[in-house]
Amino acid sequence: MAEKCNACGKFLPAADRVTCTKCSSMCHRRCVNIPQGAQAPPSWICPDCKANVPRANTDGTPLRGQPHTTTETTQVMPNVNEDIRTFREEIRKASEECRIWREEVAELRSIMKSMGDKIEELEKKVDDLEKVVAEGGSNKALEATVSQLKMDLDERDQELLLNDVDIAGITEEDNESVQHLVLACATKLGVPLDERDIVSCKRVGLRRTGTKEDSRPRAVTVRLARRSVRDELIKAARVRRGLSTEGLGLRGSPRPLYVNERLTRTNRQLFNRAREIAKKLSWRFVWTREGRVFVRQDQGAPATRIRSSGDLERVFGPGSGLSVM
Incomplete structure (x- = not known):
């Protein structure tokens, strides 16, 4: 044996x-x-x-x-090697994600720079034409050109906001983490959102104090790294009726919560004015898409884009655009 x-x-x-x-x-x-x-x-x-x-x-x-412990060590080694391979694979995936994010951020910066150059060019043209109008008196052709350039300038401004959303209704508290609130809202909407998706987020405007009406919380403006994420947030908010701040861990009673695309000051004024007039005249639809304002009188009627106070008067009648700057 x-x-x-x-x-x-x-x-x-x-x-x-x-x-x-x-x-x-x-x-x-x-x-x-x-x-x-x-x-x-x-x-x-x-x-x-x-x-x-x-x-x-x-x-x-x-x-x-x-x-005999040599045998035990030999048995453990395969598990260690597998852990090392898994760890290396995770590092590789993380590196690839970082590369993609860097490319997207670089592309976003390039677009913003291009838009900034165009805006500077348009602003210069507007200034020059306004000087000509001021020196030469009333000139309808020049005034029309200035008006057109202002609309073009506003469109360029709006293009810079196509990755932005406004979130209104979030109760404002001292020492709050705005980014945490944005992530909590996204979770409530069922949209997966990571900190890396957020380029910036902040409250906008002066903080209101005093009466209940004046104490409404300021809106939160969020700039996202990807247009697709912005579209998901807006779409999720539109299909959820009665969305509120309930469940976000905020003090006080729940408030209605609104998530909308961010508009320039001009487009926001046009949108608000169009809603006021449409309500008085029983027009059923006023909405925005990609920063543009549209109205429709009834289901099946053609949609009309509103670009200026002149469009308001043309669609709704004389005097409709008086309150729009």
């Missing part, structure tokens, strides 16, 4: 064994660190017998691991 190594339990070839002088058990030379061909000491004893030899005054001395 073939002998087995007392250290590792594997079968022993005759040429690769040493015998314990105390218990007569045999071990592989490599398991007990005796080189092949070397002579074992005459009093050599196996690791088990050596461990049983009493040692005086060495209670605090750590014992060298037994040779």
Whole structure:
């Protein structure tokens, strides 16, 4: 019957064994660190017998691991290697995500710079034409050109806001984290939103105090890194009727919560004025899309875009655009 190594339990070839002088058990030379061909000491004893030899005054001395622990270490190594491979894969994915985000941010900056150059050019044209009008008196052609340039300028301003949303109704508190509130609103809407999706977010305007009407919370303006995320938020808000701040952990009674695309000052005034007039004249639909204001008298009627106070007067009648700057 073939002998087995007392250290590792594997079968022993005759040429690769040493015998314990105390218990007569045999071990592989490599398991007990005796080189092949070397002579074992005459009093050599196996690791088990050596461990049983009493040692005086060495209670605090750590014992060298037994040779059979080599097998246990070998069994653990595959798991460690798998963990390392998993970790490397996670790092690779994270690096790829960072690369994509850097490209998107660079593209956004490039678009903003291009829009900024166009706006500066249009502003210069408007200033020059206004000077001509002021010096030459009333000139309908020049006034029409100035009006057109102002609309073009406002459109450029609106294009810079196409990644923005306004969130109105969030109760305002001291030392609040606006970003946390935005993420909580997104969760309530069922839209997955990460901190990396938010380029900036802040309250806009002066803080209102005093009466209940004046104490309405300021809107939160959010600039998002991707247009698709903005569209998801707006779409989710429009399909949820009666959306409120309930569940956001804010003090006071729940308030209605509104999520809309951000408009320039001019478009916001046109939109508000169009809603007022439409309500008086029983027009059913007033809405915005991609920063543009539209009205429709009834279901099935053609939609009309409102770009200026002149459009308000043309659609709703004389005097309709008087309150729009």
